[in-house]
Amino acid sequence: xxxxxxRDVAQAAGxxxxxxxxxxNGGKHVSARVARDVAAAADRLGYQPDFLARSLRTRSSxxxxxxxxxxxxxxxxxxxxxxxxxxxxxGYLLVVANTGNDPARERAxxxxxxxxRLDGILVAPGSNANDKTWRDLAAGGAPxxxxxxxxxxxxxxxxxxxxLVDHRGGARAATRYLIGLGHRRIALLTPGARMRPGRExxxxxxxxxxxxxIDPAGAQVCVQESSMDFAHGDxxxxxxxxxxxxxxxALGTRxxxxxxxxxxxxxxxxxxxxxxxxxxxxxxxxxxxxxxxALRWNLEEVGRAAAELLLQRxxxxxxxxPSRALLPVDLVLRESCAPPPTI
Amino acid sequence: xxxxxxRDVAQAAGxxxxxxxxxxNGGKHVSARVARDVAAAADRLGYQPDFLARSLRTRSSxxxxxxxxxxxxxxxxxxxxxxxxxxxxxGYLLVVANTGNDPARERAxxxxxxxxRLDGILVAPGSNANDKTWRDLAAGGAPxxxxxxxxxxxxxxxxxxxxLVDHRGGARAATRYLIGLGHRRIALLTPGARMRPGRExxxxxxxxxxxxxIDPAGAQVCVQESSMDFAHGDxxxxxxxxxxxxxxxALGTRxxxxxxxxxxxxxxxxxxxxxxxxxxxxxxxxxxxxxxxALRWNLEEVGRAAAELLLQRxxxxxxxxPSRALLPVDLVLRESCAPPPTI
DNA sequence: TTGAAAGCGCTAACAT
DNA sequence: ATGTTAGCGCTTTCAA
Numbered sequence: 054x055x056x057x058x059x060r061d062v063a064q065a066a067g068x069x070x071x072x073x074x075x076x077x078n079g080g081k082h083v084s085a086r087v088a089r090d091v092a093a094a095a096d097r098l099g100y101q102p103d104f105l106a107r108s109l110r111t112r113s114s115x116x117x118x119x120x121x122x123x124x125x126x127x128x129x130x131x132x133x134x135x136x137x138x139x140x141x142x143x144g145y146l147l148v149v150a151n152t153g154n155d156p157a158r159e160r161a162x163x164x165x166x167x168x169x170r171l172d173g174i175l176v177a178p179g180s181n182a183n184d185k186t187w188r189d190l191a192a193g194g195a196p197x198x199x200x201x202x203x204x205x206x207x208x209x210x211x212x213x214x215x216x217l218v219d220h221r222g223g224a225r226a227a228t229r230y231l232i233g234l235g236h237r238r239i240a241l242l243t244p245g246a247r248m249r250p251g252r253e254x255x256x257x258x259x260x261x262x263x264x265x266x267i268d269p270a271g272a273q274v275c276v277q278e279s280s281m282d283f284a285h286g287d288x289x290x291x292x293x294x295x296x297x298x299x300x301x302x303a304l305g306t307r308x309x310x311x312x313x314x315x316x317x318x319x320x321x322x323x324x325x326x327x328x329x330x331x332x333x334x335x336x337x338x339x340x341x342x343x344x345x346x347a348l349r350w351n352l353e354e355v356g357r358a359a360a361e362l363l364l365q366r367x368x369x370x371x372x373x374x375p376s377r378a379l380l381p382v383d384l385v386l387r388e389s390c391a392p393p394p395t396i
Numbered sequence: 397x398x399x400x401x402x403r404d405v406a407q408a409a410g411x412x413x414x415x416x417x418x419x420x421n422g423g424k425h426v427s428a429r430v431a432r433d434v435a436a437a438a439d440r441l442g443y444q445p446d447f448l449a450r451s452l453r454t455r456s457s458x459x460x461x462x463x464x465x466x467x468x469x470x471x472x473x474x475x476x477x478x479x480x481x482x483x484x485x486x487g488y489l490l491v492v493a494n495t496g497n498d499p500a501r502e503r504a505x506x507x508x509x510x511x512x513r514l515d516g517i518l519v520a521p522g523s524n525a526n527d528k529t530w531r532d533l534a535a536g537g538a539p540x541x542x543x544x545x546x547x548x549x550x551x552x553x554x555x556x557x558x559x560l561v562d563h564r565g566g567a568r569a570a571t572r573y574l575i576g577l578g579h580r581r582i583a584l585l586t587p588g589a590r591m592r593p594g595r596e597x598x599x600x601x602x603x604x605x606x607x608x609x610i611d612p613a614g615a616q617v618c619v620q621e622s623s624m625d626f627a628h629g630d631x632x633x634x635x636x637x638x639x640x641x642x643x644x645x646a647l648g649t650r651x652x653x654x655x656x657x658x659x660x661x662x663x664x665x666x667x668x669x670x671x672x673x674x675x676x677x678x679x680x681x682x683x684x685x686x687x688x689x690a691l692r693w694n695l696e697e698v699g700r701a702a703a704e705l706l707l708q709r710x711x712x713x714x715x716x717x718p719s720r721a722l723l724p725v726d727l728v729l730r731e732s733c734a735p736p737p738t739i
Numbered sequence: 740t741t742g743a744a745a746g747c748g749c750t751a752a753c754a755t
Numbered sequence: 756a757t758g759t760t761a762g763c764g765c766t767t768t769c770a771a
Contacts (some may be wrong), residue, residue, distance in 0.1 A: 058748055069758045074750060082756055104511040105451050106748035109763045114448065116491070116512070125477035127470060134468035146508055148459070148491050149482055156513055165489055168447040169459070269658055281683075310683035317685060336680050340653040401764055412742045417766060425740060449764035454746050 057100045066094035077102070078322065108170060116146045117363060118166040120176040121200070122154045127335070128305070128352065129177070132200065135177055135356030143364050145172070154179025155336070160186050171195060173363045177202050181249070196366035198359050203249050211372040214362040216355050216380065220250045222300070223348040223382025224257030227330050228272075230384060231300045232265050235392040236328065240273035240291050240298040242284060242308050243332065251276070254332065274341055277308070284311025292319050292327070297395035300328035306335045324391035334385055343388035350382045400443045406705055410435035420445070433570045451513060459489045460706060461509040463519040464543070470678065471648070471695065472520070475543065478699030479518060486707050488515070494580050497522025514538060516706045520545050523590065539709035541702050546592050553653065554715040557705040559698050563593045566691040566725025567600030567645070570673050571615075573727060574643045575608050578735040579671065583634050583641040584617035585627060585651050586675065594619070597675065601645070620651070627654025635662050635670070642736035643671035649678045658686065667734035677728055686731035693725045 063073035068087050076083045076091035094100075108114045116201050120217070137147040148171060150162040159178065163186045166174060174190060177200040184205035190287040191197045197213065224241070231239055241258045245251040252261035255274050262272045275291065277283050284303065288311055291298060301316075303309040309331050319326045323343060331338040334349035358378040365374035406416035411430050419426045419434035437443075451457045460483050464472040480490040493505040502521065506529045509517060513518060517533060520543040527548035534540045540556065547556035549676070574582055584601045588594040598617050605615045618634065620626050627646065631654055634641060644659075646652040652674050656666070664670045666686060674681040677692035701721040708717035 059750095060748080070749090071751085071759075072757055075757090078750085084756060085759080101507065101511055103513070103748050104508075105448060105457065105513050106763090107750070108448050109452055109748080109765090110750045112763075114512075123477060124467065124480070125470070125471070125473040127468075128468070130468040130473040133492070134466060134494060137467070137492060141493065146491050146493070146512065148489050149476070150484065150489070151477060151482060164444065165447075168444055169457075169489065170446070170448050306679045306683070310679065313683070313685075336649045336653060336678075340656060340680060341684070386708055402766095405765080413765090414743075414767080415741060418741090421766085427740060430741085446764050449747090450766070452749090452764080453766045455747080 057098045059100070059102070061098060062091060062095045062100050065098060067088040074359065094126075107392060113172050114170045115144060116147045116148055116169065116171050117360075118150065118162070118171045118174045120150050120152055120159065120162055120166075120178075121153050122177065122179055123168060124149055128333070131352035132356035132359070135353035136360045137356075139357050139360035139364070141223050142347045143360075151375035152179060153221065153344070153386060156180060156182040159183050163187075163190055166190070167193060167195070173367055174198070175200055175359050175363060178205075181205065191371075196363055196371060198363045198366075199223040200359055201250060201355065212367065212376045214376045216359045216362065218250065218355065218380045219253075221253035221257035223332070223350065223384070224254040225261045226257075226382070226384050227302060227332075227348055228258050228261035229265070231302075231330065232267065233388065234300075234328065234390060236300045236395070237267055237295060238271040238273070238298045239300045239302065240275055240303060241332050242275045242277065242287065242303040243274065244278050244304060244308070246274075246276045271298075281311040281314075284308040285314050286311075288312040289318070292316065292321060298327075300350065300390070302330045302332060304332040306333075306337050309335070309337060309345070324389050326394050328390040328393070330390060338387075341389075345389040346387040347385045348382050349385050350380055354380055400691060401508045402443070402445070404441055405434060405438045405443050409433040409439060420489070455513065456515050457513040458487060459491055459512065459514045460703075461491045461493065461505070461514045461517045461519075463493050463495055463502065463505055463509075463517065463521075465520065465522055467492055471676065472527065474695035475699035475702070478696035479698075479703045482700050482703035483707070486703075493581075495522060495541060498524060499525040503524050506530075506533055509533070510536060510538070511543070514652055517541070518543055518702050518706060521548075524548065528681060534714075539706055541706045541709075543702055544593060544698065552712060555719045557709065557719045559702045559705065559721045561693050561698065561723045562596075562725050564596035564600035564603070566693065566727070567597040567675070567723070569600075569727050570675075570691055571601050571604035572608070572643060574645075574671060574673065574733065575604060575610065577643075577671065577733060579643045580610060580736070581614040581616070581641045582643045582645065583618055585618045585620065585630065585646040585655060587619065587621050589617075589619045614641075623650055623654075625654065627651040628657050629654075631655040631658035632661070635659065635664060643733070644674065645673045645675060647675040649680050650678075652678070652680060652688070660678050669737050671733040672674050673733060681730075684732075688732040689730045690728045691725050692728050693723055697723055725736045 059073050063070045076088045093282050152158045173196045175198050187197050187205050199215035201218050204215050243251050243254050251344050262269050301312050303312045316327050323329050331345045331347040334347040338345035338347040402416050406413045416434050419431045495501045502524035504714050516539045518541050530540050530548050542556050544561050547558050586594050586597050644655050646655045659670050666672050674688045674690040677690040681688035681690045
């Protein structure tokens with residue numbers, strides 16, 4: 054059952070090695086009789102082609118790598134899931150590696166990927182520390198698609214294919230909405246100001262204030278790691294201030310949860326005393342009472358678009374097809390935002 | 397930079413191909429001078445070994461496959477994450493495939509894994525439909541570790557290595573706790589009665605009733621898919637009954653969320669009117685107000701233990717080391733359970 | 740210890 | 756259209 058080579062099939066079918074190979078693959082330049090006999094023999098013997106050997110010849114492994122900081126993060130999990138689905142349909146296997154945003158681990162993974170001849174890479178770099186690594190990988194012939202991160206600096210050549218989420222537009226719309234409700238002091242709680250998503254959010258947040266011609270001092274940016282305890286402390290401090298923010302915009306599950314807890318402890322009712330807006334439409338936001346108004350973007354679409362961009366290059370070569378996908382962010386109106394209390 | 401073969405290294409170091417290979421690997425039967433020269437040459441040329449070619453010889457790819465229904469499910473995401481971490485430390489790459497519990501996709505993935513010569517497999521089968529597939533895989537020399545599922549029937553040979561979670565014990569403890577609080581009508585909302593986790597939970601749930609000598613009619617088992625809308629409808633129906641359950645035990649995020657929403661709509665306050673207990677300690681359970689009492693088990697440990705079981709077999713051969721890990725389930729007491737209302 | 744040579748299973752170029 | 760042959764890059768005999 055196992056260990057049946059194409060040789061055995063050829064022999065059993067009474068044809069040469071080459072004919073068997075041709076019959077098993079495209080089927081071009083093969084007579085009907087040979088095709089039939091080979092197929093029959095392969096079937097009878099339970100022949101399973103050895104992709105490894107094939108890869109060694111064709112210099113293509115039929116595998117794609119995915120490099121993110123942590124697949125257990127729901128943000129990435131959906132991306133990986135969607136990318137895998139699309140790639141599997143195209144016959145590729147997906148290799149995942151968690152980097153924890155550690156440049157050394159990123160490099161190690163890149164080396165492992167190259168050594169296994171992975172055909173392409175989906176990556177969300179944790180910094181620009183490894184720009185050279187990605188450039189080498191791409192130069193080595195494996196297309197690299199960037200996931201919602203800044204692309205490495207150009208060589209003046211083709212742009213890096215990347216899937217970007219319009220965090221800036223989202224933050225701007227959310228802030229504009231709150232300003233429209235009458236809020237003048239709003240705090241943004243987000244992690245990672247160094248990475249694209251955080252930076253763009255802060256940018257959009259501040260842009261909305263500027264556009265509205267409102268005192269920018271009311272736009273509090275509170276950068277922090279994505280931990281509930283930190284968020285809780287920060288929110289507590291923020292809401293304890295003399296002229297406290299009347300609205301909070303908080304990322305994801307942990308930070309949002311910390312902020313909600315702080316509001317509860319301070320006996321601030323949402324949305325009467327405090328408006329709350331979630332960046333990312335998590336289960337928590339949807340289920341909380343009151344339901345939290347949220348910024349939403351399509352995570353599956355990020356993975357799918359990234360896979361698509363990669364497949365395009367895998368089939369048509371580098372530089373083919375569109376090189377960027379920009380995904381919109383929507384504002385989902387719920388019950389957690391209201392005009393600020395009149396003090 | 398790229399395309400440097402071991403040949404080039406040997407030539408640059410002025411030694412034979414074989415010597416270079418020996419020097420680059422174990423370094424046994426190699427003189428100090430050769431070792432030094434080869435290392436220097438490899439370094440200077442930026443030699444990157446080709447794992448594919450090596451694999452073809454050694455019949456080992458340095459990769460492990462992981463087959464689950466959906467990596468985006470937080471339950472699996474953490475397992476994958478932890479397994480990847482452990483396997484990476486051991487030099488393996490992790491290939492993931494989502495099966496959606498579809499037997500055909502499971503078989504396709506198994507074939508792809510075998511074709512790529514993956515060294516081992518971590519799998520959570522969606523049914524017993526593919527027992528033969530797993531058996532073939534194992535017979536082909538790739539150890540198969542089962543993740544919290546029923547193992548395929550034995551051949552009378554070595555038992556399948558598997559990592560099991562004590563869902564039965566957990567459900568029993570939770571139910572016992574609710575009974576102790578005075579509840580006599582409790583509903584269990586869980587998906588997948590056909591799979592091990594659901595079956596064991598139902599088992600433990602009913603066992604607790606039997607032990608306590610309570611009318612088993614009070615133990616409502618409500619099997620359903622893991623969707624918020626379904627759960628919401630089911631919970632609504634359940635709580636609208638004349639003698640409604642006074643406590644709900646609900647799985648994970650979606651079902652729990654649906655149940656919570658139903659309770660809110662019915663103006664049933666938790667825990668005064670209705671006790672709520674979560675199977676799985678999700679963010680939602682921890683963050684909800686009131687915080688939800690939950691059954692918790694260590695997902696990372698599932699992945700880590702599975703990787704450990706696999707590595708054991710990869711290194712020592714099949715049948716070596718322990719073949720089962722049984723992980724405990726703890727009851728985390730919070731604020732969502734109280735004695736039933738006196739009607 | 741070292742070099743030469745075989746071969747892992749396959750595809751592709753070259754004959755026929 | 757088919758058979759033959761030459762590798763892909765590496766490890767591993769087998770001699771020396």
